[in-house]
Amino acid sequence: MTVSAIYDDRMLDPVQLRSFAAVARARSFTRAAATLGVGQSTVSQHVRRLEATVGRPLLDRDTHSVSLTVDGEAMLEFAATILDAGDRAMAHFRASRVHGRVRFGVSEDLVLTRLPAVLADFRRRHPEVDLELTVGLAGGLEHRLDAGELDLMFAKRLPGPDDGRLVVRRDRFVWVGAPGLPLGPGDPVPVVAYPPPSLSRTAAVGALEAVGRPWRMACTSGSLSGLRAAALAGLGVLAHAATLVPDGLEVVGDRAGLPELGPVELVLAHGRRRSDPAEALVRSIRTADLRPESWTPPNGG
Template sequence: MTIFPMLNPVWIQTFATVAAARSFSEAGRQLDLSQSSVSDHIRRLEQSVGRRLFIRDTHSLSMTPDGEALLVHARLILEAIARAESQFTAPRLRGRVRLGTSEDLAQGPLSGVLSAFRNTHPDVEMEITIAMTSKLYELMDAGSLDLMLGKRRQGDRRGVALFRGSLEWLARPGTMVDLSQPLPLILVHEPSVTRSVVLDTLAKAGCQWQVVCSSSSHSGCLAAARGGLGLTVRSRYLYGEGVAPPLNWERLPALPEVEFISLSARRLSQPAETLLRLLQKSDLRAASSRTAG
């Protein structure tokens, strides 16, 4: 019987990375591959499945409907491979792991990674703290956490990069922003990496704004945006349903990328080290609410 390598895991990993990065060159950087190797993986995968997965021109990269359908399966395949590798390569562990994570990551696929870790290492106790990234840095510096996942703080070069994501303006679907008025902002309380980035961007662009709503959580900001109170901001990979970029988003100041990182204590227990490796191998970018994020 002939077995065709239709869903070669290497090609699938490349495909999922390109889909998330929306760039062959950026995917190559993340995977430590040349752009020609990335293109070859995608070409061979498209030939194997007999479908076109991406539409490319000189300025943009988008997914075809077949590409979107395959991406759903690709995530499941990669998660299954990671779980299998973890189960059969890791020793039976005991102990405790103190993990801190920002709320936006906790609302994404992090739960699936933690579930896989728990299933493989049922004797490890998990202690999870969900807080603003600034608070997580404080807890790390105080020795209260083993690991943290969050945004890279400006000027802080510690940590291992997980992924980068451009911040996007979000509001109730169908919103047209009145650009003759100060921008109505919905932001998390200080201190906040995202809040600082947004206000710095607006100040440099010479824009006027008014903070119409503040919240202690990203969930509160999204709820206020769904209610039509104003504009909020979140990474394109991590926002959920019920919000969308304003109809005239192109006329708003372009927001920069933020980098999500993992940061670990200097000395890690074996359970914490094992979880860290799993987190760094996993794709923590949540499926966005619109094509290409």
């Protein structure tokens, strides 16, 4: 048997897998082609050849939508594993040659994690990469990413349809405040929050209004240090990711009768073009434990 026959019969083409995965995430051949930077006909051809290789339909197509078959769901998991292994193998052999620039945007609260240590290690491993760090609110970072001013963004988002972003961690919002904050279950809730648009502000206000709990905006600040100072002073409570609770604050338990805030995800998002330096930084973040040094599992909230 020839090498080409072995390849045709027994191996999955990573190019075809990447096209299939892009279609599966976007639920659209047009959007997948735009993401990959190729023509729609090329993506369609890759998917057809992959289906022919495995002998199973992987996608259900109609004039309005694309969905995964049962075999397609299984193939998506296999594709993720195969493509990740290939990317890691290439990264291993190309690591010493990575050079260039990464314009990296990070939500302010994520800087409270072990991320600075991860970035320091990245700099040691890749001394030829210039790392430009921008710290800000998720909404502003999203705008800069869309405008092509960032190569990579690490921020929070609410769970939703798969848009191709890499979920680094699934977390949940909790209410946090100063230790011993006098807030009873019937009291109006003093809220400390970022200015809109803000995920945590939206989560806090939405949860309170959903249960009809009276509230007032006690403090608005564009910086986490300002929010922390206000909360430490006892001005109010804020919604925050459970694993990123600022030092000195604690989860406000059931005694305050506050509503559940719901889940949140920490995600990495690429800009308009993927680059080797950005991919190397993604790998460093994915494999790191990003919880704060002082983190302990919350007991309530």
